[in-house]
Structure formats: structure tokens, C-alpha cells
Amino acid sequence: MKLDAYSIHVPASTANLGPGFDSVGLALNRYLSVHVQPASEWKTVFYGQELQSLNGEEQNLIIRAAQFTAKAYDKDLPPCRLEVESGFPLSKGMGSSASAIVAGIELADTLFDLQLSKKEKALLASLLEKHPDNVIPAIYGGLTISCYNGKDVETVHVPDVAVEMIVAIPDEVLHTKESRKSLPNLLPFNKAVEASAISNVLVAALIKNDWQKAADMMNRDLFHEPFRTKNIPFYCELKEKAVSLGAYGAAISGSGPSIVFFTPHQKAASITEKLSYQYPDYLFETVFPDRKGAVVNKSLSAAAL
Secondary structure, three states: OOOEEEOOOOOOOOEOOOOOOOOOEEEEEEEEEOOOEEOOOOOEOOHHHHHHHHOOOOOOHHHHHHHHHHOOOOOOOEEEEEEEEEEEOOOOOOOOOHHHHHHHHHHHHHHHOOOOHHHHHHHHHHHOOOOOOOOHHHHOEEEEEEEEEOOEEEEEEEEOOOOEEEEEEEOOOOHHHHHOOOOOOOHHHHHHHHHHHHHHHHHHHHHOOOHHHHHHHHOOOOHHHHHHHOOOOOOOHHHHHHOOOOOEEEEOOOOOOOOOEEEEEOHHHHHHHHHHHHHHOEEEEEEOOOOOOEEEEOOHHHOOO
């Protein structure tokens, strides 16, 4: 058992990308960082304004995921002190829950030297999260297309993604559970076939790095965006404006309320500046794909946080 201090860094993610609903996800270069130290009792300290609401919780998601992983391998998880900070906000469609789950899995994997494969981690994460579109890119990095049936998970990993992005983050939060209430229970068979075909073309375009075609498919989504846009202020207007400024297109990031815009190389920064000026109700950030996924650093000290 590893009793030395170590640090875990897990990327944010944007999921769905329109018609890739509950399947497609892309890791972003914003990170949840967790420094782990052995302790006599569990203690989690959350740093930064975004995470202050979590201080005082005895059983946060990181600890629950670590305990779930330990139990799956018949291990007893010893208490640790966790120091946590995040470079992206909670409940804004950037995979905050997924990153916490992945951090917990990495915590247990490192502590017990389980040497879990990425696929083993992906299955544990999907069992906890119930769908794979955020958790798996947080493990693998890059673009992932995954299928999870409640028992096992299959993933196609595309590590090199040639796109820049802008994330538009409103003040409001939107919990995934609430957002899902706007979705229909059923789609008519002919609509489901059409929606699936659109998703197939999206995935093929993404793998070819044809972001113009991918953006066209995002606009045609039938699975979730038509039902969720009412929860996203200025969504259609912002998308049209971004495209007029040179973006390929946009999608609701995860379940929202953030919006992710996809842009050609070296275009994101200038588009970000113009959108920030015209839409002060949103915080606009230029982001890039993360290619490494979750990383454990065994030499960083607590001061490195």
C-alpha cells in the first residue's frame, strides 16, 4: 500500500457534442487537482471560490468513488487528507462530477497499486456515473466514443484532435438531473433512425477531423438539444454570432448551461474577445483538447497546489 503523498490531475470535459448523446466526449485543458496524504481520519479541504460550498461534506464524490473502487477489489480504504482545487466550475456542463469520480478511482488505484487499465477504470467510472461520455475522456484524454450497457463498456479513443474551443459559462448552474427532466421518454422509430444516422456522420466527421461537417451534424441533433435549448440563455443567437465570426459551430456542453464553440486553429482567442464584449452575461474562455487524461504525479508536494 502506498502511504506517500501524491497528486492527481483530471481534465474537464465537454460531452455529447450534439447528436453524440451519452456517448461522445472530449477532454479539455482545465483540471481538477487532488493532493492525497495519509491521515488518521478523512478530511477534505476544498480551495477556491467555486468549491467552497463543498467544504464540510463528510462523504464527497471523490471519497465515494475511492471507496467504491477499493471495495470492488476487496480492499479497505484507509483515511486520507485531500486538498482539492478546480480550474473549472461545478454544475456548468464541464464534467465536474465525472472528474471527481475519476479522481477517486485514481486515488484508490495508486494507493493500493492496483495497476488498473484504462478500460477497467472506464468501467468503474461508468458504473458510478451511469453514462460514459464525460468520465471516459477524463480518463483517456482526447476524444472518446463509448458504449455502456450497464455491464461493460467499449471505447474508441482518438487522442489527436485538431480543434480549438471556446466555452461560454453563464452565472446560472444547471444540475444534470434537472436538465434530463426536459428530455422525452421515447422517440418515434423513424426519428430514432434519423437521429442515429446524424450521430453516425458526426462521429465519422470527428475521426476525420472534419469539424465543419461535425458542426453541421451538431445543428441537426434530435436527441437532446431541441429539448434543452430553452434552459440555455441566448443559445441560438450566440451560435449564429460565433459562426459569423469564424467558428465552425457550437453545442450545449454536456447538459448545460455552458455552450462550447468549435473553431479553426488560431481563431478562438479573437472570437472569444468579440463575444465577451457583446455578451457580458457569459464568461468566455478559450480552451484546448487535453491529450493525456488523468495523471498521477508521485513527486509533487502539497505546496504545489
